[in-house]
Amino acid sequence: MKKNLILIIFAVFICANGCADTKSHSTAVYMLMDTSGTYKKQLTQAKAIINYLLGTLQSGDSLAVARIDSSSFSEKDIIAKMTFDQRPSAANKQKLMFKKTVEDFIMNVQGSSHTDITGGILQAVEYIEETGAGKKSILIFSDMEEDLVKGHTRDLDKINLNLTDYRVVALNVIKLGSDQIDPAKYYDRLAVWENRVKERGGAWEKLGDLKRLESLMAN
Amino acid sequence: MAFTELLNVTDSSSLNFLIWFMVIVCMLYFARKFAHEAILSFCKIFRNGLRLMAKSALLAEKKVSERNREVILTTGKEAVEKMLEREFHRVNAVVQRDLSGFPVLKRALFDQISRIDEDYMQSSELPPPPPEWVEAVEAIAKLPYDGNGNKAVANILNEIHKSTLSQYKNAMEEYRKAVGAHHSALNRLMPYWRKLTQTLGEVGKTITGLQERSVQIDKQMDKYEEILSKTDKAERMLTSSSITQFFISGLVLLIAVGGAIVNFNLIALPMSEMVGGGSYIGGFKTSNVVAMIIIMVEVAMGLYLMESLRITRLFPIIGQMDDKMRTRMIWITFGILLILACIESSLALMRDTIALNNQALLQTLSGEDVLQPANAWIPMVGQMVMGFILPFVLTFVAIPLESFVQSFRTVLGVLSTLLLRILAFLMRLVGNIIFNLGCFTVNLYDVIIFPPLYLENYITSTKQNMVQNKRKEKEAVK
Numbered sequence: 001m002k003k004n005l006i007l008i009i010f011a012v013f014i015c016a017n018g019c020a021d022t023k024s025h026s027t028a029v030y031m032l033m034d035t036s037g038t039y040k041k042q043l044t045q046a047k048a049i050i051n052y053l054l055g056t057l058q059s060g061d062s063l064a065v066a067r068i069d070s071s072s073f074s075e076k077d078i079i080a081k082m083t084f085d086q087r088p089s090a091a092n093k094q095k096l097m098f099k100k101t102v103e104d105f106i107m108n109v110q111g112s113s114h115t116d117i118t119g120g121i122l123q124a125v126e127y128i129e130e131t132g133a134g135k136k137s138i139l140i141f142s143d144m145e146e147d148l149v150k151g152h153t154r155d156l157d158k159i160n161l162n163l164t165d166y167r168v169v170a171l172n173v174i175k176l177g178s179d180q181i182d183p184a185k186y187y188d189r190l191a192v193w194e195n196r197v198k199e200r201g202g203a204w205e206k207l208g209d210l211k212r213l214e215s216l217m218a219n
Numbered sequence: 220m221a222f223t224e225l226l227n228v229t230d231s232s233s234l235n236f237l238i239w240f241m242v243i244v245c246m247l248y249f250a251r252k253f254a255h256e257a258i259l260s261f262c263k264i265f266r267n268g269l270r271l272m273a274k275s276a277l278l279a280e281k282k283v284s285e286r287n288r289e290v291i292l293t294t295g296k297e298a299v300e301k302m303l304e305r306e307f308h309r310v311n312a313v314v315q316r317d318l319s320g321f322p323v324l325k326r327a328l329f330d331q332i333s334r335i336d337e338d339y340m341q342s343s344e345l346p347p348p349p350p351e352w353v354e355a356v357e358a359i360a361k362l363p364y365d366g367n368g369n370k371a372v373a374n375i376l377n378e379i380h381k382s383t384l385s386q387y388k389n390a391m392e393e394y395r396k397a398v399g400a401h402h403s404a405l406n407r408l409m410p411y412w413r414k415l416t417q418t419l420g421e422v423g424k425t426i427t428g429l430q431e432r433s434v435q436i437d438k439q440m441d442k443y444e445e446i447l448s449k450t451d452k453a454e455r456m457l458t459s460s461s462i463t464q465f466f467i468s469g470l471v472l473l474i475a476v477g478g479a480i481v482n483f484n485l486i487a488l489p490m491s492e493m494v495g496g497g498s499y500i501g502g503f504k505t506s507n508v509v510a511m512i513i514i515m516v517e518v519a520m521g522l523y524l525m526e527s528l529r530i531t532r533l534f535p536i537i538g539q540m541d542d543k544m545r546t547r548m549i550w551i552t553f554g555i556l557l558i559l560a561c562i563e564s565s566l567a568l569m570r571d572t573i574a575l576n577n578q579a580l581l582q583t584l585s586g587e588d589v590l591q592p593a594n595a596w597i598p599m600v601g602q603m604v605m606g607f608i609l610p611f612v613l614t615f616v617a618i619p620l621e622s623f624v625q626s627f628r629t630v631l632g633v634l635s636t637l638l639l640r641i642l643a644f645l646m647r648l649v650g651n652i653i654f655n656l657g658c659f660t661v662n663l664y665d666v667i668i669f670p671p672l673y674l675e676n677y678i679t680s681t682k683q684n685m686v687q688n689k690r691k692e693k694e695a696v697k
Contacts, residue, residue, distance in 0.1 A: 025499045051584040060497015086495030088488075088573055092580045099584060 028062040028133030029053055030124035033079075034142035035067045037111040038176065045172055046141045049210060050102050054095045056217055059086050062131040065102055066120060068142055069112035070149050073119030079105045083131060115147045117193075118154035121168070125161065137217075141171045144189050156196065163202030168193075169216065170206045247664065248671040255661050262657025269650030273643040280639035287632035288454055292446055294625065295457040299443045306436050313428055324418065331415050338408045355379060461629035468622035475616045479514050482563070482609040485602060486510045489569035514613070517559050521614030524552040531621040560610040567606030571599040 031053070033046050050065060057063055064081035066072070080101040084091035117140065124138045148154065170193065179186035190206060197204040207213060228238050247254065359375055445453040490506035498505040526537040527548040537548065575595065582590065665672060 023499075023502075025502075026497055051586075055581050055584045058496055059491065060495070084497075086497050087492050088496050089492060089576060091496070092576050095580060096583065 024132055024134035026060045026062065026131070026133045027057060027135040027137070028064075028128045028131040029057065029137045029139060030064045030066065030128055031139040031141060032066055032068050032072070032117070032120040032124060034115060034117075034140075035069055035109050035112050036115045036147070037113070038145075039115075039143050039174070040109065040111045042141070042172055042174065043106050043109060045210065047103065047106055049139070049141065049171065049213060051099065052213060053217075054099060056214075057084060059084050059088055059091045062128075062133055063098065064124075064127050065105075066123060067105075067109070067112075068115055068117055068120045068140075070114035070116060071119055071152065072116040073122050075123070077120070077123065078127070081127065114149045115142070115145060116149070116152065116154070117142060117144065117146045118148075118156065119152075122154075122159065122161065125163070125166070128166075135167075136165055137167045137169065139169050139171055143174050143176055144170055144193055145176060156200065161200050163197055163200040166197075166202040168197045168202050168204050170204075171213070172210065173206060173208070244668050244670060248668045251664070251668065254664060258657050258660050258664070262654045262660075266650040266654040269646045269653070273646035273650070276639045276643035276646065280636050280643065283632060283639060284636045287629065287636065288449075290632065291454055291457045291461065291629055292449055294461075294629070295453065296443070296446045299439055299446060303436065303439050303443065306432060306439060310429060310432050310436070313425060313432070324422070328415065328418060331411050331418075335408055335411050335415070338404050338411075458629060458633060461626040462633070464622050465626035465630045468619040468626060471619035472616070472623055475613065475619065478609060478612055479518070481605070482514050482517075482613070483507075483510050485570060485606055485609070486513060486563055486566045488573055489566040492569060492573060513559065513563075517556065517610040517613050518616055520552050520556045520559070521610075522617045522620070524549060524556065524614055525617035527552060531617045533617070533621050533624070556610055556614065560607045563606035563610060564603045565606075567602035568599065571595075571602055 031046070031050065033043060035043070053063055060083070062081070062083040064078055066078045069077060080098050082094055082098050084094055120140070121138060128136045128138070146154075170190070173190065175183075175186055194204040194206075205216065207216060226239065227235055229235055356376070356379060359372055359379075362372055442453070442456075446457070487504075487507050487510040490510045491504070494505045494509050496504070496506060500508050522531070522533065523537065525531045526534050527540075527545050529538060529545075532538055537545070540548065575592075578592075582588070
């Protein structure tokens, strides 16, 4: 009898382990906001995107918002980060806190002299890997014009950055004054980033119309 | 050296083709007998194998249909027996309720009738007494005439007249009194008549009800006899009834599934508050799985409750329990259902709160003022009531489920016999096609090697002609 009971418990344990889902179903989104002088005015639009993300993300999902400044590869540049509670009611409270933090930042943001997008991406990957999320997205709210401080190097080949399973979305890529003179610069800039992401196994998307973000996030 | 080069006997390709064609035709001619036999035996193997399989399928179909017949008739017999039992119980109840007091009723009827009889007797009119003065008048009239105008007679008659008038008045008064008494006696009869009519009406109703029941019993008995004699009509009737039951119960089960989905949606969201919204079991949200399990448990409890109440008979072990145990089981399952209904009701309340919170959050995020919806208590109460009622509604799934399971057996049997029949037909068809294809191939073989065959026929007929000519010559010499 005792032997049978042990066997049954063992079988149930095996079944329970077999049924356990090892794949993570949570989503992690890391949003980079360009705070350089040329792009600072656009940040009000970023607020709308963050609010949309807060409304879309579910319990257990993670969201982080960071600024792109002269040297973005730093935890200090993370404005707010949060993994939402498993209980929806607690997650709602967290979302309201998150919203307030971001709004305060946008109101008091100081423009940076340089734009270190690559450093921001490196920081994003580091954060997302820590969350262990199944769906990984990096949203870059920028004109995608990288302007590093003299002496800073961002050699991705040396770092061996792996963007497999990542989706990198460039949002609100505005045309600069130089792009008006030569539109090829705009397309070249985008093509360079697309190559960088794709070469490292990531999926690249560019979103001009922010209304399309809904369908993008749904996918 | 390539194989194609080996085939080139001459430089001319057409000549090569002709040579090889002739070689092949010759080879085919020499192998004709064996080739024919091989082709035909190969096709026969297939045909015979398929025929055997078709025969097996038909045998299996026969066995399955026999088994189906047995199952259908047994099920039908049990159902009719149950119906008959129920009809007899009803008749017994009617007899016990209405006819058990028949002796009392009979006595009451007799009493009422005897009272009516007595009253009727009292009400009969008494003939008036014969007028005695008529004889006195006749006697006086016979007196002889005295010549003075018979004054004495006239006086007597006057006196008689006076007394007759007074008597007449008295008699009339008495007669009126008597008639009045008779009328009042008849008046007293009226309620008795009414009561009697009412009592007889009740008896009539009972008898009519019993007659209707007896008609039903007769019908069921006819059906029962047909089932017992295992007629084809009974089988057809029961099969068609089973198929109808299958579709009807299937439809009701679909409706129940709809109810379960509504129930699921009602409790899945608040479950995420209890078990977490981000955990998964095998690709499904844990909250959804838990909500589904709760609904399943409700359905299971409903099944046990229905079983304990002996409404369904899916689990014989519950039906066989003694009444005390069964009653306990009824209360336990009902208690669990009630607890689950209360849990669902509270979850529905929680769902409403979560939905309002989510709405408020979305409004805040979109920069709008948070608005409290008017009459928010109406959907809240509605959800709570639904959460409470749905577990009990799901309890009744047991009834269509039982019908579905029982009729499914019949439908499955009918379908399998049909499939086996089709399979047997197809096997025979394929077997015959293969055999005929073999015959066709044999004929085609002969068409390909027609030159040597023609030559063979020509040589054979020439030889035969020569032999016949020689024979004729010999006969002529003789």
